[in-house]
Structure formats: structure tokens, C-alpha cells
Amino acid sequence: MESAGTEPEPERCPPAQEPPVSPALPAEEPERSEAAPEPQQEAEGVPPPAPVAQGRRPSGPGSKGQAKRCSAGKGGRGKRGSTRRAGEEGGRPARRAHVTVDSSKAKTSLEALKISLRQLRWREFPFGRRLPCDIYWHGVSFHDNDIFSGQVNKFPGMTEMVRKITLSRAVRTMQDLFPEEYNFYPHSWILPEEFPLFVAEVRMMKESDPPWKPTFIVKPDGGCQGDGIYLIKDPSDIRMAGNLQSRPAVVQEYISKPLLIDKLKFDIRLYVLLKSLEPLEIYIAKDGLSRFCTEPYQEPTLKNLHQVFMHLTNYSLNIHSGNFIHSDNANTGSKRTFSSVLYRLSSKGVDIKKLWSDIISLVIKTVIALTPELKVYYQSDIPAGKPGPTCFQILGFDILLMKNLKPVLLEVNANPSMRIEHEQELSPGVFENVPSPVDEEIKVAVIRDTLRLMDPYKKKKKDNHLPDTCMDSKQRFPPISSRLPRSNLQFSKFAIVRSQLSENAADTKDELLEPGSTDQLEHISKNPEASLPSLCLKQVFPKYAKQFNYLRLVDRMAALFIRFLGVKGTMKLGPTGFRTFIRNCKLSNSNFSMASVDILYIDITRRWNSMGLDQRESGMCLQAFVEAFFCLAQRRYKSLPLHEQVASLIDFCEYHLAILDEKRLVCSRGMTERRAELGTCQPDGLHLTAATHAPLLNRMTAANKLTDYRNHRS
Numbered sequence: 001m002e003s004a005g006t007e008p009e010p011e012r013c014p015p016a017q018e019p020p021v022s023p024a025l026p027a028e029e030p031e032r033s034e035a036a037p038e039p040q041q042e043a044e045g046v047p048p049p050a051p052v053a054q055g056r057r058p059s060g061p062g063s064k065g066q067a068k069r070c071s072a073g074k075g076g077r078g079k080r081g082s083t084r085r086a087g088e089e090g091g092r093p094a095r096r097a098h099v100t101v102d103s104s105k106a107k108t109s110l111e112a113l114k115i116s117l118r119q120l121r122w123r124e125f126p127f128g129r130r131l132p133c134d135i136y137w138h139g140v141s142f143h144d145n146d147i148f149s150g151q152v153n154k155f156p157g158m159t160e161m162v163r164k165i166t167l168s169r170a171v172r173t174m175q176d177l178f179p180e181e182y183n184f185y186p187h188s189w190i191l192p193e194e195f196p197l198f199v200a201e202v203r204m205m206k207e208s209d210p211p212w213k214p215t216f217i218v219k220p221d222g223g224c225q226g227d228g229i230y231l232i233k234d235p236s237d238i239r240m241a242g243n244l245q246s247r248p249a250v251v252q253e254y255i256s257k258p259l260l261i262d263k264l265k266f267d268i269r270l271y272v273l274l275k276s277l278e279p280l281e282i283y284i285a286k287d288g289l290s291r292f293c294t295e296p297y298q299e300p301t302l303k304n305l306h307q308v309f310m311h312l313t314n315y316s317l318n319i320h321s322g323n324f325i326h327s328d329n330a331n332t333g334s335k336r337t338f339s340s341v342l343y344r345l346s347s348k349g350v351d352i353k354k355l356w357s358d359i360i361s362l363v364i365k366t367v368i369a370l371t372p373e374l375k376v377y378y379q380s381d382i383p384a385g386k387p388g389p390t391c392f393q394i395l396g397f398d399i400l401l402m403k404n405l406k407p408v409l410l411e412v413n414a415n416p417s418m419r420i421e422h423e424q425e426l427s428p429g430v431f432e433n434v435p436s437p438v439d440e441e442i443k444v445a446v447i448r449d450t451l452r453l454m455d456p457y458k459k460k461k462k463d464n465h466l467p468d469t470c471m472d473s474k475q476r477f478p479p480i481s482s483r484l485p486r487s488n489l490q491f492s493k494f495a496i497v498r499s500q501l502s503e504n505a506a507d508t509k510d511e512l513l514e515p516g517s518t519d520q521l522e523h524i525s526k527n528p529e530a531s532l533p534s535l536c537l538k539q540v541f542p543k544y545a546k547q548f549n550y551l552r553l554v555d556r557m558a559a560l561f562i563r564f565l566g567v568k569g570t571m572k573l574g575p576t577g578f579r580t581f582i583r584n585c586k587l588s589n590s591n592f593s594m595a596s597v598d599i600l601y602i603d604i605t606r607r608w609n610s611m612g613l614d615q616r617e618s619g620m621c622l623q624a625f626v627e628a629f630f631c632l633a634q635r636r637y638k639s640l641p642l643h644e645q646v647a648s649l650i651d652f653c654e655y656h657l658a659i660l661d662e663k664r665l666v667c668s669r670g671m672t673e674r675r676a677e678l679g680t681c682q683p684d685g686l687h688l689t690a691a692t693h694a695p696l697l698n699r700m701t702a703a704n705k706l707t708d709y710r711n712h713r714s
């Protein structure tokens with residue numbers, strides 16, 4: 001996680017650390033006042049003029065009331081409040097309206113967001129809006145506001161999911177199922193509950209390998225920016241360092257042989273867009289940041305354990321070191337672009353393609369570990385059928401490279417810092433915020449391209465095949481000189497470094513386009529996207545779904561769990577729901593009575609609830625359900641490895657539920673079609689025809705495919 005003071009992580013830090021919203025000039029007039037209703041024709045469908053300083057848009061002729069929306073642009077599932085009609089008005093084709101973005105809660109990401117919106121020429125509402133916006137940009141969490149439509153850049157529950165303990169638990173479950181695939185996460189123990197296990201395991205390992213001299217890193221659960229983190233050599237050191245009961249933590253194997261550059265330890269911050277949960281869509285930014293320590297690295301010894309500038313890469317800590325180097329050059333300094341590091345490594349003969357592929361695999365597997373519980377949060381906050389926004393989220397992945405170039409996941413940030421300035425000490429004790437070109441280069445591109453991917457009009461257009469004539473390209477594209485994004489020109493040297501690493505020649509061509517040629521002008525007027533660099537976000541899922549789908553077992557368990565949650569809005573399964581699950585999936589028999597089912601439920605639920613993670617509701621949480629499911633799978637398929645036991649049980653449950661669904665479907669069809677003749681319908685007595693078997697067969701084929709992935713994985 002990132003820094004104190006200059007790069008706060010608002011979700012995990014105390015609210016006091018969140019700096020106030022930047023007092024930058026708003027791009028639009030406030031629209032909150034009830035007394036001043038929003039002018040109906042105001043600027044809808046009329047593009048803002050060329051980007052001007054601080055995004056303020058001059059009002060003038062042509063900005064009002066000439067065009068209507070081409071499409072209502074419904075981004076979410078809910079009803080949109082805006083009732084403006086799409087299509088033509090008075091025989092004239094309507095112009096495409098601008099995407100509207102509520103930035104009133106953007107907090108520390110406001111500056112980067114403003115620049116992105118100017119580049120996209122979308123409409124910003126810095127003080128909120130009475131009418132619904134297409135997109136709500138939240139700096140902190142999903143719950144910042146009541147939103148019933150459009151899209152919001154946070155998922156409910158994400159903050160909770162990526163806390164150190166929750167993330168460790170989610171990855172642990174995956175490690176139980178697929179130990180090889182999930183060995184990119186250091187061995188971890190959750191304190192205080194696993195302290196005895198930690199002591200016992202370390203003792204055992206030391207006994208079996210006496211020369212082993214491990215180091216461990218202790219991280220408080222709610223901590224951020226390196227706060228409260230310390231290194232230890234022995235489990236007994238933990239007790240001296242604090243009160244565990246009051247501050248739960250994760251203790252982790254310390255990676256003592258990291259890859260060094262210029263003798264310094266560094267980590268990588270990569271930005272990952274979770275575009276959609278169902279279906280799963282993941283994008284990774286092609287470039288990120290590398291944060292360097294400021295003291296030369298030495299392997300941990302009792303003497304240097306406390307030297308944070310040597311062991312912790314947090315920007316927030318290292319900025320206070322006299323050795324911290326601010327640099328406008330992407331290749332030097334204590335914070336650099338990841339592409340500059342890759343360039344350096346490739347010049348030393350490192351296989352960059354392999355490294356990228358390992359990183360992509362780490363990201364996909366981590367997201368697969370997080371999604372099951374996120375789905376439980378999602379259905380609880382936005383029950384199906386109720387109005388609510390659709391969600392997307394930029395995540396910050398912190399990754400360490402080991403000396404052998406293996407990437408290791410340190411943590412995931414739900415709220416990665418999007419600040420594009422840093423604090424500089426002008427004279428002793430006098431600080432000033434100054435622009436940080438490296439941050440701007442990376443973060444503006446990530447925000448802008450996330451927005452491009454979420455563009456509700458583009459989606460709509462794709463869905464409805466709207467004709468291009470919807471857009472007035474002249475209005476939309478001002479002269480090139482005013483149109484080219486500031487950061488494109490300013491940071492061309494970064495673009496050159498990146499282009500040398502780019503896998504895609506087309507990307508490179510786009511990034512290095514020189515302004516001013518007639519060809520380009522023509523190209524741009526035909527294609528709005530031509531005014532922007534190629535997307536910095538690369539889709540990795542579903543693109544590589546075939547290689548990773550076999551890992552999604554917990555996701556399938558979560559689908560079963562959610563089905564039996566019953567009343568929407570809850571996150572825990574009651575005893576009746578659990579019994580229904582067992583009955584409907586035909587899991588009880590003479591060897592496993594319903595009384596045993598109840599005992600299993602009580603045992604596991606009680607233990608999970610005693611860990612005290614979430615006391616708001618009673619009942620069985622998803623993690624407890626997963627544990628119960630593992631028990632059931634082990635009982636039924638004794639001789640198989642755990643992931644095969646679990647996969648077999650999931651297939652079994654899905655099969656029986658599919659039969660049940662078919663029976664219900666046939667029953668309800670029969671009821672409507674032949675109500676008069678039938679009288680009552682007995683589902684259990686129905687005979688399934690070939691036609692009604694079809695979905696079942698599909699499911700079985702899917703299960704076979706799953707086995708294929710398992711057999712073919714490396």
C-alpha cells in the first residue's frame with residue numbers, strides 16, 4: 001500500500017488522512033441548486049470546446065439547445081431518471097450526447113479524472129447533478145452515495161475483500177485447492193487465531209531444515225502505507241511487539257531475495273480494471289509504476305531488520321529519506337515507470353514476454369480468488385431486479401519480483417492512489433505539492449482508458465448497431481492543435497520507451513503520431529478514437545479464459561451459496577437454507593443423515609462466527625460454506641485430490657439442480673399451456689423428454705470441458 005501524507009489510501013486509512021478535495025476550478029457550473037433547474041437543452045449533445053486550462057469550459061453560442069441525445073445511454077440495470085429521447089428530432093439526425101460524469105466524490109483522483117475528461121471531451125459535474133449521470137466516479141467506496149442507475153467505479157465489498165486478512169483467506173482457499181497455481185502468494189498466517197499454528201509450523205520447518213534462517217513480516221490488518229509493519233526473525237518476537245487481540249494482523253514469509261536494480265529493492269504497482277463481475281472481464285494496464293527503496297538492500301539480519309528504507313518499498317515511507325530522488329525522467333528516480341524497468345531488464349537479456357505472462361497469470365488468478373465473495377456482496381447490495389448501478393473498478397496490484405524473476409503478490413488495493421502530484425520540501429519544514437510527470441503519465445491514461453471502455457454510448461451503439469451519422473464529427477473534434485492531449489506531447493519520451501516494449505506495432509504507431517498532418521486530420525474526423533492514443537488497457541479475461549476457467553471452482557460454489565441464500569440482501573446462509581441445499585442436491589443419504597447435516601452446519605458456522613469478522617448477521621458465511629462443501633466432497637469422493645473431489649461434488653450438485661429446474665420449468669409451462677386439462681402438476685412424476693434434457697447435456701459438456709482444462713494445464 002502507499003504512502004502517508006502524499007499518497008493516502010483512503011479506504012484503509014483513518015478518514016483524517018484523506019486530504020480535502022482539490023480546490024481546482026470546476027469544469028461546469030454547479031447544478032445542485034433546486035432553485036435553478038437544469039436547463040433542458042443545456043449542452044446535451046453539444047461537445048465541450050477544446051480543452052482549456054483547468055477544464056473550465058467557456059459558455060457561448062453553439063453550446064446550448066441545438067442537439068438532442070442520440071441514445072439514452074443506459075449504463076446500468078436500473079431505470080434512468082433522464083427521459084430524453086434518443087433518435088431524431090424534427091427530421092434531423094440528433095447528435096450524440098456527451099457522457100456525463102459525476103466527479104463530486106472523486107477526492108484525490110480528481111485531478112487525474114479532470115484531465116481524462118478533458119481529453120475525452122466528456123461532461124463533468126464536479127458538484128453532482130440533480131439528474132442521473134452516466135458515470136459516478138468515487139474516490140473511496142461504493143457506498144459514498146445512493147446511486148440507482150448508471151455506472152459507478154466501485155464494487156460493493158471490494159474494500160473488505162482486499163483487506164490483508166480477507167485476501168489471505170481467499171488466496172488460502174485457492175491454495176488448498178490448487179497449491180501449485182497459487183504459489184505466487186507468500187505463506188501467511190492470520191493472527192491472532194493462527195498464532196499457535198504459526199509457531200508450530202515454523203518449529204517443524206526449522207527442525208527439518210536447521211540451516212533455515214527465515215524472516216517474517218507482520219502487517220496489521222487495517223494498516224496501509226507501511227504503517228505498523230515490522231520484520232521478525234522468530235514467532236516469539238510477535239508478542240513483544242504489540243497486542244494481537246486488539247490488532248489482528250497477517251504474518252507472512254518475508255521474501256528475502258528480491259530482484260534488485262542499482263542494489264535497491266523495488267516493487268511494481270500495476271493497474272487492473274475489473275470491468276465486469278458477471279461475465280468476468282479483466283484488463284491490465286500495459287504500464288505501471290516501480291517504487292524504489294532508498295537504502296541499498298541487504299538480506300535481513302537482526303541488525304538491519306528495522307531499516308525501513310532498505311526493506312519497505314512504500315513511497316510514503318521512502319519520500320522521507322534524504323536519498324529519495326524526484327525525477328521527471330521515467331528511467332531514473334525513486335518512482336519510475338514499470339516499462340523503464342522492463343526496458344532495462346530486457347537490455348540485460350531478461351525474457352520480458354515470460355515475465356509479463358507470469359504477471360498476467362498472477363493477476364487473473366488473484367481476481368478469480370476474489371470474485372466469489374464479491375458476488376455475494378454484490379447480490380446483497382444490488383439484488384437482482386432492483387434498480388442499481390453497474391460497477392467497475394480499478395485495482396492496484398502490488399507485486400514484488402524475486403531474484404529469479406518470479407512475481408509475488410504483496411497486496412491488492414481497492415483504492416489505489418490516483419494522485420498526480422507529490423509533496424516537495426522547498427525549505428526545511430515547508431512543503432508544496434508539485435506535479436509528478438511519472439504519475440500523470442500512467443494514471444491519467446489508466447483513468448481515461450477505463451472511461452473509454454465503460455463509455456455507455458459505445459456499449460449502446462455496439463448493442464443497437466446505431467449508425468455513425470448519430471455523431472457530428474465536426475462538433476466533436478476541434479482543430480488538432482487544441483485537441484491533442486497535453487500529456488501526450490509532454491511525455492513523448494515516456495511514449496518512446498513504452499513503444500520500444502510494446503508488443504503491438506499498431507499501438508506504437510498510434511502513440512507516436514505527429515500532430516498536424518492532413519491525413520491525420522481526415523482520419524480523426526472519421527474516427528473519434530483517433531484523437532486519443534491506443535488503449536493502455538489490455539484485455540486478459542475472457543481472452544485467456546480457457547487457460548484459467550478450471551480454477552473457478554469457488555465461483556461455482558458461490559453460485560450454489562447465493563441460490564440458497566433465499567431472501568435477497570443477506571450474506572449468510574441460515575440453517576434452513578443449508579438443509580434445502582443438501583436436500584435439493586440430494587446430498588443426504590443413509591450414511592449422512594439430516595441430523596449430521598445440522599451438526600456440520602452448527603460446528604462450522606460457530607467457528608467462523610467466533611473469529612468475529614462480521615457480527616452483523618448470524619448464519620453461515622461463504623467461507624464457512626466452502627469449508628462445509630470441502631467436508632462433503634471429501635466424504636463422498638475419498639480417494640481423489642481435493643480439487644477433483646470438490647469439482648465432482650459441484651458437478652453432482654449442478655446436475656441435480658438442473659434436473660430440478662427442468663422439472664419446474666416443464667411444470668410451469670404445462671400449467672400455462674394445459675391449465676384446463678391438467679388441474680395439478682406433480683413435478684416428481686414428470687418424464688423428462690429429450691428436449692428438456694438439452695440444457696442438462698450442455699451442462700455436462702461444460703463439466704467435461706472443465707476436466708479437459710484440468711488435464712491440459714501445465
Ligand code: ADP
Nearest residue numbers: 001186224225226227253254255312313314411
Ligand atoms: P501496506 O499496505 O502497509 O503498504 P504491504 O503489504 O504493501 O503493506 O507491505 C509494505 C511493503 O513491505 C511492501 O511494499 C514491500 O516492500 C514490503 N513487503 C510486504 N510483504 C513482503 C514480503 N512478504 N516479502 C518482502 N517484502 C514485503
